[in-house]
Amino acid sequence: MKILFLAWTTALFSLTGQAYAAPTSAEPLAILDKARSDMTLAQLDDWGDLSQLQATLLDGDGKIYGKYLINDPARRVDAGYFAVKQNKFSMTFPFSELATVLQGSVTLTNSATGERKTYHPGDSWIIRKGTPIVWETHSAEFVKYYFKVE
Known part of the structure; x- marks a missing residue:
């Protein structure tokens, strides 16, 4: 799992053209x-x-819910859990994101290309900053585990 996380992190930073620098604090990394x-x-x-x-x-309902596991505004990086109730919304991604579905299902449609895919628990995606997406959740609750870089 650690190797997979490091590979995802490296891939996400390369998508945004940024280099990752390890924290310099003396705190042990969890x-x-x-x-x-x-x-x-x-x-x-x-x-x-x-x-x-x-x-x-x-x-649907426009409320959002979450919990940060990493929140580092100086590096413009955060990770954690994100959830919504059943809804449909559109957005142009203001960040690059790697996410894995934990609960529920969602269909993501790239508004620019028409590409459409439905994701279920255990499925993952990477979306580049600037991609226009329509989200449509198909369950009462949708929860994902994510890592994003602005």
């Missing part, structure tokens, strides 16, 4: 070796609504 597949929306914090992501709500 390694999260497994995403909690049992994470539910009720266990997450209220993060407001989709306007936080510059997204346009097309249908």
Whole structure:
């Protein structure tokens, strides 16, 4: 799992043209070796609504939920859990993201190309910054585990 995370991190930074520099603090690094597949929306914090992501709500509930595992604004990197209730929204990604579905299912449509794919628990994607996407969740709750770089 550690090797997979490092490979994903390297790939995501290369997509954004940034080089990764390890933290210089004396704090020991913690390694999260497994995403909690049992994470539910009720266990997450209220993060407001989709306007936080510059997204346009097309249908459903626009509230978003999450929990940070990494939040480093200086490096413009964060990771953790993100959740929504059943909805449909559009957004142009303001960051590059690697994500894995933990609960529910979602169909992502690239508005520029028409490419469309449905993701279920265990499925992952990488989306580049600037990609226009329409999200459509198909379950009462959708939870993903993500890593993003602005």
